[in-house]
Amino acid sequence: MKIDKETIWHFNCAFCKGYWSIASMDNWKPKKLYCPHCGELNKADQIQNEK
Numbered sequence: 001m002k003i004d005k006e007t008i009w010h011f012n013c014a015f016c017k018g019y020w021s022i023a024s025m026d027n028w029k030p031k032k033l034y035c036p037h038c039g040e041l042n043k044a045d046q047i048q049n050e051k
């Protein structure tokens with residue numbers, strides 16, 4: 001049996017205030033992301049709820 005734990009990352013675009021989320025494994029962390037709404041490049045300089 002294969003079981004994966006899913007982590008959902010939530011993002012707010014700094015440019016258009018658009019909202020989106022990405023499901024990932026535990027060992028992935030966002031660095032730079034293009035907003036799917038406006039296409040601007042967002043940098044993850046502030047990660048909340050990080051343990």
Ligand SMILES: [Zn+2]
Nearest residue numbers: 013016035038
């Ligand atoms: Zn945007």
